[in-house]
Structures are given as structure tokens and as C-alpha cells.
Amino acid sequence: MAKSSKLAEPAEPLVAGTDAQAPLDSALDDLIGYALRRAQLKLFQNLIGRLAVHDLRPAQFSALAIIDQNPGLMQADLAKALAIEPPQVVPLLNKLESRALAVRVRCKPDKRSYGIFLSKTGETLLKELKYIAAQSDLDSTVALSGAEREELLRLLKKVYQ
Amino acid sequence: MAKSSKLAEPAEPLVAGTDAQAPLDSALDDLIGYALRRAQLKLFQNLIGRLAVHDLRPAQFSALAIIDQNPGLMQADLAKALAIEPPQVVPLLNKLESRALAVRVRCKPDKRSYGIFLSKTGETLLKELKYIAAQSDLDSTVALSGAEREELLRLLKKVYQ
DNA sequence: TATTGTTATACTCTATAACTATA
DNA sequence: TATAGTTATAGAGTATAACAATA
Numbered sequence A, B: 001m002a003k004s005s006k007l008a009e010p011a012e013p014l015v016a017g018t019d020a021q022a023p024l025d026s027a028l029d030d031l032i033g034y035a036l037r038r039a040q041l042k043l044f045q046n047l048i049g050r051l052a053v054h055d056l057r058p059a060q061f062s063a064l065a066i067i068d069q070n071p072g073l074m075q076a077d078l079a080k081a082l083a084i085e086p087p088q089v090v091p092l093l094n095k096l097e098s099r100a101l102a103v104r105v106r107c108k109p110d111k112r113s114y115g116i117f118l119s120k121t122g123e124t125l126l127k128e129l130k131y132i133a134a135q136s137d138l139d140s141t142v143a144l145s146g147a148e149r150e151e152l153l154r155l156l157k158k159v160y161q
Numbered sequence C: 001t002a003t004t005g006t007t008a009t010a011c012t013c014t015a016t017a018a019c020t021a022t023a
Numbered sequence D: 001t002a003t004a005g006t007t008a009t010a011g012a013g014t015a016t017a018a019c020a021a022t023a
Helices: A032-054 A058-069 A075-082 A086-098 A120-140 A146-160 B032-054 B058-069 B075-082 B086-098 B120-140 B146-160
Strands: A102-105 A115-118 B102-105 B115-118
Touching (some): A032 A120, A032 B120, A032 B146, A058 A075, A058 A115, A075 A086, A086 A102, A115 A120, A120 B032, A146 B032, A146 B146, B032 B058, B058 B075, B058 B115, B058 B120, B075 B086, B086 B102, B115 B120
Antiparallel strands (some): A102 A115, B102 B115
16 A cells, blocks of 8 residues: 655646646545555654664664563564564574574473573664654654644554453 | 564563553654554555555555546646556556556657556446545544544644645 | 374465566 | 567565474
8 A cells, every 4th residue: 555655746737627746645644544555654664773883773772662561472473472483483593692692492381482681782683673663653743733743642552452 | 674573471470560461562652663663564454455456556546546637637747646656657657547547648749758647447346446545544543533533534644744 | 082282284465676668 | 779579587565284392
């Protein structure tokens, strides 16, 4: 579906009698789903750019935050929290382990599973990443007042919870 | 990044002294970007399911709506409106043409380009798709009142516009 | 027999370079 | 030479089946 849009001022208006700058998607304008997608894409792109400095993807940042809040969790739990399938957790965790940000530890009574923990390095980096994410959030929503930002967050939670 | 979450009541709480039902992503809870992503995914999945009845993807629905509002536009314009690259427009339009929902017409002074139009079938189907999308929107946001829905839409537009 | 983590695989989405035909 | 559309291709992201080790 559409993700961003708006023509770059065509030489001649696409629709007679219409402002040449008008968005091309006016029929979709009343859909919350469409607005959500476009806003989400904007924030996501901003975050991707900021995390790239640390060679991390948003999913890896989320994983670090979830591990930090739930030290010792299993990969199946992490998969559920990230809403991805267990096989996708493997390369994600491999990357975090190769960079010494997280570790898999065989520490459970059930020897099939691992407990996942952040390393000291991971905890330190996560603190910086949280700051970066918060800055990215503010940067992408400069058009909103503080009150509007809080209201938006409240409404979004109400939708997905 | 995380898309949905919440553990399915683990036998033992992952974090001592914490409600076993508590979400695993509390550190991400204050980020609008995170809430946006989760809400967007919920609405997107709902829409995908509803459009599947007509063997269409959200991007194809958006394309139909944009063509309807801008009859005769070029593929480069459509690519911009959908925020995708021109090569991605080709299979998308091929599909719409093979189903006789849209047509490419060599009608411009510039013989390299096509004008894209909806067929009568496309216009008729689009009307139904718009209804389906509106229903999907409402269905996914039942937790909101009418006023909250309007406020959410207003705030989202403010963010991405 | 069921489950955890893993491998292999495939399908979609996305992005880039290069080609064609026009300009 | 530049542009519209196209082709080919490669990289992510995502999903499923099947396997090994353990329960």
C-alpha cells in the first residue's frame, strides 16, 4: 500500500481544476489504516537512519530492550514478544552475540532451552539506544505539541492493546 | 522491530515480583514509533485478510484509489504516490490489467509514457473495496469512540504531512 | 509423543543497475 | 544526452516444514 506520497509538482495538473500540489491519495485520506501506515513509515525510516550509526536494525533494538526487561527469557518468548517466528530469532540473536551485546546461557532445568541475557556492553549500549529512539520519536513528531504527543500515544495503545 | 507481543502466561514469571501477564516490552512503551508500528500492523493484517477475498493486496487497492482520483496519470507518478520504485509498478499494473481493472493507454504526446485509467470493472470493484477498507478501519479501532477516531486521524495526518 | 532451537527453503517486498524506445 | 518503462537481479523480511537434542 501507499507509504508516502505526493507528486513533485507535475508540469500540468493531473486533474483539471485541481491544485497541482494536491495529494494523489485523497480517496484514502479518511482511512486510519492509511494514515497509520504513512506515519509509521516516517518514524521507522527516521529510526533506521539513527540506529544505522550503531549498525543495528529496529528489531535488534527492540530485542535488546525486551531482553533487558526480561533477563533469562527463552528464545520462544522473545519470538512472541517480537511477533516473529522462532527461526527468525536465530540470526538476530547470533548477531547480538557476535557483537557481545547478549548471551545465550544453558541455565534452565530444561536443557533444550537457553536463557538470554544482556552483557554489560549490551546494557550500556541499550541506554544510548533508548536515548536515540526517544530523540527519533520527538524529531519525527515535531508537528505535535507535548499534549498531542501524549494523546496520540494513548490512542495508539488503545488500538493495539 | 517488535510488532505485537505479550507472553502467553509463562508457567513462572519471567521477572520476579512482576505480574506474569505484564507485557514484555515495557521499555518501549513510551515510544510513539513503537505504538505506531504495533497499531499499524494490526490494521494492516485486518485489511489484508479482507482484501484477500478479492485476491488483492493493500498496495493494489491503494493503486486503484489513486488511479481513480487521477485518471490518465503516468507510471512514474503512480510510483511516487505509492512511495515505491518504478520497477515495482510494472508487476502491480500487469496484475491489475490482467484482471481488467485498469488499462495502460498510449495517449500522450510523449510516446514513451502511458496514461493509466480504471476500467468500468475497476471502478465498480473500487467502490466495494472502499467500503471494505472503511469497515476494516472501524473493526480494527472498535476500542475508540467516534471522537477518538477523528482525533487519531487528525494527529496522524499532522505527523506525516 | 511433544517441545526448543535450528536448518533449509521459499515467497514477498524492496532497491539498484542496465536495457529499449522514444525524446 | 536524457527520460519512461521495463528487465534482471539481489538483498531484506517473513513464513513453513523438517531435523536434532531433550523432555
